Amino acid sequence: MTAKVRGQDKPGRDRCGGVPRLAQVSGPNTNYDPVEVAALAPEAVEADVAAALSAVAAASDLEQLKAARLAHAGERSPLALANREIGALPPSAKAEAGKRVGQARGRVSQALAARQAELEAERDERILVEEAMDLTAVPARRPLGRRHVLTVTAERMADAMVGMGWEIAEGPGVEAEWFNFDALNFDKDHPARQMQDTFFVDPADAGLVLRTHTSPVQARSLLERGVPLYVAVPGKTFRTDELDATHTPVFHQLEGLAVDEGLTMAHLKGTLDRLAEAMFGEGIVSRLRPAYFPFTEPSAEMDFQCFVCRGEDAGCRTCGGTGWIEWGGCGMVNHNVLIACGVDPDRYQGFAFGMGVERTAMFRHGITDMREMIEGDVRFNAQFGMEI
Numbered sequence: 001m002t003a004k005v006r007g008q009d010k011p012g013r014d015r016c017g018g019v020p021r022l023a024q025v026s027g028p029n030t031n032y033d034p035v036e037v038a039a040l041a042p043e044a045v046e047a048d049v050a051a052a053l054s055a056v057a058a059a060s061d062l063e064q065l066k067a068a069r070l071a072h073a074g075e076r077s078p079l080a081l082a083n084r085e086i087g088a089l090p091p092s093a094k095a096e097a098g099k100r101v102g103q104a105r106g107r108v109s110q111a112l113a114a115r116q117a118e119l120e121a122e123r124d125e126r127i128l129v130e131e132a133m134d135l136t137a138v139p140a141r142r143p144l145g146r147r148h149v150l151t152v153t154a155e156r157m158a159d160a161m162v163g164m165g166w167e168i169a170e171g172p173g174v175e176a177e178w179f180n181f182d183a184l185n186f187d188k189d190h191p192a193r194q195m196q197d198t199f200f201v202d203p204a205d206a207g208l209v210l211r212t213h214t215s216p217v218q219a220r221s222l223l224e225r226g227v228p229l230y231v232a233v234p235g236k237t238f239r240t241d242e243l244d245a246t247h248t249p250v251f252h253q254l255e256g257l258a259v260d261e262g263l264t265m266a267h268l269k270g271t272l273d274r275l276a277e278a279m280f281g282e283g284i285v286s287r288l289r290p291a292y293f294p295f296t297e298p299s300a301e302m303d304f305q306c307f308v309c310r311g312e313d314a315g316c317r318t319c320g321g322t323g324w325i326e327w328g329g330c331g332m333v334n335h336n337v338l339i340a341c342g343v344d345p346d347r348y349q350g351f352a353f354g355m356g357v358e359r360t361a362m363f364r365h366g367i368t369d370m371r372e373m374i375e376g377d378v379r380f381n382a383q384f385g386m387e388i
Contacts, residue, residue, distance in 0.1 A: 037082075037085045037088060037089065037097075039078070039081065039082040039085050040082055040085055040086065040089070040097045040100070040101065042100060044082070045079070045082065045100055045101060045104045046104075048072075048077075048078040048079050048082070048104065049079075049104045049107055049108060051072065051078075052068070052071075052072035052073070052077075052079070052108040052111070053107070053108070053111050055068040055071060055072055056068050056072070056108075056111045056112055056115045057111075057115070059115060059119070061119060061123075062116075062119050062120070062123065065112070065115055065116060065119055068112070069112055072108055073105070073108050073109060073112060079101060079104055079105050079108065080105075082101055083098075083101050083102075083105070086098050086101065146378070146381040146382050146384060147381070147384075148373075148381055149361050149365060149367075149373060149380075149381060149384050150252055150357055150358065150361055150373060152384065153357050153360055153361040153364065154234040154252055154254065154357045155234075156278070156279065157232075157234065157254045157275065157278075157279060157357065157360065158232055158234050158254070160274070160275050160278035160279065161232035161254075161256065161275070162232070163278075164271065164274060165230065166230040166231060166232045166256070166258075167230060167231050167232070168231070168232055168233075168234070169217050169220075169221045169225075169231040169232070169233050170217065170233065170235060171211070171214070171216055171217035171220050171233065171235065172211075173210060173211060173235075173236060173238070174201060174208055174209075174210060174211075175208070175209055175210070175211040175216050176207060176208060176216075177193075177207040177208065177209055178207070179216035179219050179220060180209050180211050180212060180213075180215075180216045181193055182340070183216070183219035183337065183340045183341065184215055184216070184218070184219065184294060184295040184337055185294040185295050185334050185336040185337055185340075186294050186295075187294070190294065192212060195240070196240060197212070197239060197240055198210070198212050198239070198240065199238050199239075199240060210237075210238035211235075211237055211238065212237060212238065212239050213237050213253060213255070213354065214233045214234070214235045214237060214253045214254070214255035214354060215255055215295060215352070215354065217231070217233040217235070217255060217257075218231075218233075218255065218257045218295075218333075218337070218341075218352060219337070219340065219341050221233075221257065222257075222259065222338075222341035222342070222343055223341055223342065227259045227260065227343055227348050228259060228260035228261070228348075229257065229258065229259045229260070229350075230257075230258045230259075230260070231256075231257050232254060232255065232256050233253075233254070233255035233256070233257070234252065234253070234254045234255075234357065235252065235253065235255075236250060236251070236252055237250075237251055237252065237253050238250055239251075243371060244370075244371070245368065245369045245370055245371065246370055247370065248358070248370055248371070248374060250374075251356060251357070251358050252356065252357035252358060253354050253355065253356055253357060254354065254355055254357060254360075255352070255353075255354045256271065256352060256353045256354070257333070257350065257351075257352045258271070258350055258351055258352075259333065259338070259343060259348050259349070259350030260348060260349070260350070261347060261348055261349070262349065263332075263349045263350055263351055264332075264349070265288070265298070265332060265351070267351060268288075268330060268331075268332070268351040268353065269286065269288065271351075271353075272286040272302055272304075272330065272353060273285050273286050276304040276305070276327070279360060279364065280304060280307040280363070280364070281307050283310075284304055284305050284307055285304070285305050286302050286303065286304045286305070286327070287302070287303050287304075287305075287324060288300035288301070288302055288303075288330070289301045289302075289303065291329060291331075293329055293331060294334070295333070295334050295337050295352065296329075296330065296331025296332055296333060296334055296351075296352055297331060297332060297334045297335070298331055298332060299329065299330070299331035300329070300330055300331055301326060301328075301329055301330075302326075302327050302328055302329065302330050302353065302355075303324040303325060303326050303327060304324070304325055304327050305323065305324060305325075306318055306319035306322075306323050306324060306325055307363070309323065310323070311323025311324070318363075325363065327355045327359070327360075328353060328354050328355030328356065328359075329353065329354060329355075330351065330352065330353035330354070331351065331352065331353075332349065332350065332351050333349070333350035333351060333352050338350065358370055358373060361373070365384065
């Protein structure tokens with residue numbers, strides 16, 4: 001027997017056993033077909049490039065361009081995935097496929113860069129317009145002021161009266177008791193003459209009061225200007241009311257007085273309709289309800305039509321479902337007032353009316369608490385702007 005040498009294989013066999021080894025390799029074997037990958041086909045690569053260029057051109061802002069970049073030039077884009085497939089090709093096909101994919105990705109990158117530059121230029125131009133600042137303008141170092149809502153409302157009411165041909169009249173806040181009461185046909189024992197209703201000026205027997213209404217200007221105007229007379233009297237008045245949401249001891253009224261030949265309640269009604277329309281909107285009318293005042297006879301309470309529901313909503317919170325809102329008092333001037341002021345009541349007739357400016361402002365602007373108008377908070381007036 002022939003002895004075996006440990007570690008020595010039989011000639012012509014490998015260590016794993018069984019497969020003959022080539023004695024010599026002469027060179028690379030190129031005699032086989034290259035592997036075909038669909039993603040690397042020229043038509044597939046061109047389709048990917050066309051889709052990418054279309055998405056880039058359609059991007060209208062930088063956010064859309066970012067999305068197009070991720071979809072067509074990102075790590076999961078079709079061209080990036082195709083580039084990974086090059087490793088599966090034989091050496092003879094890798095060069096051509098690599099060149100094809102590289103050129104395609106270059107075209108997409110160039111398109112992205114060009115569109116990026118265009119969109120950034122558009123953004124910069126837009127910012128220059130939208131965020132332009134006039135550095136030569138003088139800054140507002142102090143906040144702009146606002147006119148008080150009561151001032152604006154009173155002037156608007158007075159303008160409406162002037163527009164109808166009336167004049168504006170004024171009178172003192174501290175008034176003689178004769179003008180405030182006697183000339184207006186108040187009895188000596190009328191409750192308004194008592195201190196629980198009226199502010200009297202010391203000493204008590206001086207006969208001076210803080211006027212309780214603007215009606216004293218009626219007597220002053222008749223004595224000073226004579227007749228015929230058409231005057232509107234906006235002004236401040238005083239009464240001993242407790243301050244709450246609907247009352248204040250200092251408030252404002254607008255008084256109207258017309259004395260001429262042939263005046264009737266119809267003229268009064270037409271004047272009130274015009275004033276209501278000027279304050280609360282086109283088509284708003286007034287109505288009269290019987291009442292009593294010492295200085296007018298006949299007398300009436302005047303209401304104006306609800307400007308919110310026009311009387312068509314039974315659940316309206318503004319008018320309580322009635323369709324009407326109380327505004328003030330009015331009537332034909334009492335003969336005793338005309339006589340006290342030296343006017344012949346047989347030749348001249350007149351009508352008068354008065355309403356609160358605060359009440360008018362509350363309805364016009366939706367103010368629910370009268371105290372807000374007198375507390376002096378600048379933020380309250382700021383909401384009404386600057387009306388001239």
